[in-house]
Amino acid sequence: MSRMLVTGNAAAAWGARLARADYVPAFPITPQTEIIETLGGWIEAGELDARMVTLDSEHSMLTAAGAAAATGVRVFTATSSQGLLYAMEMIYTVAGWRAPFVLANVSRALAAPITLEPDHNDVLAARDSGFLQLHAATCQEVLDLTLLAYRLSEDEGVRLPIIVNLDGFYLSFTREPVQIPEPSAVDAFLPAFDPGGLGFSASRPVSQAVAVLGGGPYSYFRYEMHEAARNALAVFDQVAADFGDRFGRHYSPVESYRCDDAEIAFVMMGSFATKAKDAVDQLRDAGQAVGLVRPRMLRPFPDQALRDALVGRRGVAVIDQNLSMGLGGVLHTELSAALCGVPNAPVLASFVGGLGGRDIGASEFFAMVDVAREAARSGMPPVPRLLYTRSELREMRKLQGIAAAERAAAGQPGDGA
Amino acid sequence: MSESHYRHMKDLPSTHLLGAGTAMCAGCGGLQAVHEVYDVLGEKTVFVNAAGCMTLLSVYPFTPFRGSWLYTSMASAPAGAQGVRDALDLLVAKGRLPANDDLQVVVLTGDGAAYGMGLSSTSGAIDRGLDFIYLCYDNEGYANTGQQSSPATPHAAHTATDSGVLGHPGFKKDLFGIWVANRPAYAATVIGTEPLDLARKIERAKDMRGPRLILALAPCPSGWGFDPGEMAEIGRLAVRSGVWPLKEYDDGRVVHTEIRRPRVPVEEYLVRQERFRHLFEPERNDAELSAIQARIDAYWECVD
16 A cells, blocks of 8 residues: 555546556546546556547547446546536436446536536536436545445446546645555455446347337336435445455445534535535534534435434534525435434525635634524524625626626626626 | 459348347338348347437347347447447457457447437547448438438428428538548448348448448338338439449549449439429429439539
């Protein structure tokens, strides 16, 4: 085992390398590109015995990934944001092929307006596809969850592809110390891919992904996918226990940080949760019983683990780094469903923050605790809030003023908005 | 170049590999071509399918193929072929699949995907020199959804989306030309009603490596408006009128494999199809008929 200072993107590449991926269909997109460049460099140098092919689009890339997995090789691929959406038809399609592989998604907010920095609306668009989803908060987790994802994906009770999500810039380009496991230890944890019933060969012809007629067979196969995804809850625990025994790093579907006696809990996903941890430490220093609950797994949804972590808290601040237009935060909605009708369920306060990479400051975490406390005291869920400061709004007004002035200078009518 | 096995009609395969009783329409010219192609290619094949009529060949739990099948999507069948080809190569190279278990990878696509939505992934596959056969059954419209205009629809044809007196305003795209411009290993046009010419071309393509186009005109009773029993005659007229030139690209040259002199007037082909009825009734559109004939003549002048 060696300890290296690597970016989140390099950690994802290390995951694919240690998993001995045979095949890497690729297409560049910021902020993911470093992953495929790293893998390409290793293949060129003879350090990774794999084939990488650059396709014409992410749609083609996901098709090739699913087709290769359906033919019986271990596949790794990666994308971000618009690329994930461009591939979305095939995200749903290849999940239905029941061909296991791992896709690293480097989260980046979606157009419009076009931007490069992260939030989770891209990966949440794949929420109902049949891909399972694991969300990393550190570079170490990126590597470890990639290895776990292969075991989970290839398990005969699951056989679904998995997205390992890491946040663009905050993880993709941030160097952290990462334990790189010994290849032999990874080989013992993750044996060679057993294609099972998958594969095409002359001596064993097979038809895959054929059409069905009518809702009966369709419902059967779709529900089978749902059950496979639910199976992944128990399989994850087994696989993570084995991983913990071998490597000393223990992963649960839901991380609880300083929660034992917490009255108020934050709930959030991804690398921004490390900001919440920092705020929890400061609040604890100030004598407040506050903790953090972070789902590492979004699909299957770890509803029981979340109930275990949250029932008995007085208040909960759910911070969604996404926005479902016309509804609000997705995690808040899903958590509300998981807690609905449960005795002693806490009141949830919903916050949307970190859109397009917008920072969440410590003072905002402190303010959210106050809102969650007041909601717990009154028993009334507060109105959902967007994390946005007065000074940000002032800056925005300035930009709008400049835009209006530019329009006026160009002789175009404008209303200043 | 070795002599063809297929010199006479009696040399064509007498055992037919593709099963009967599929969901294709009676008189489907595309299915006829697929039958003939499959007889020559054989069962050591995996068909990677793009959304279209032929997607309904394999409906759970049945398939007419003795070999393998993978349905992908409308736009990305060549990328599916890439994944399958690469995985088979990796499995053989890494000793996980015996070399004699290897398969020929064949994309099966309609013109709706081939001439339009699928061009990006097709172009990418040609760029990468992917070792595959690309079989397009060209029924000149989005036939599976009821014959709306596609980029393969001929000028003036009536379709479900171009039903006015002028018919389809566009002109059929030259997919063969697009392939040839990118120097594939092989490209050929075929039609099921010329089975000897078709078998020879599949025989040539079969043992080559790299991107290989087989573009089959697929007379479509439902979409073009003729009786299923007339399919063979419509197909023959397509060739004899010069509407559908039979040709191949090999070794850097395009060669026409059948040059008819004299050609049958195109009217004889058009008049038998409902989609061109408006050129004859309620009154003849001489200007349009002459323009169609002139374009065909101009094409063959360059060949002669």
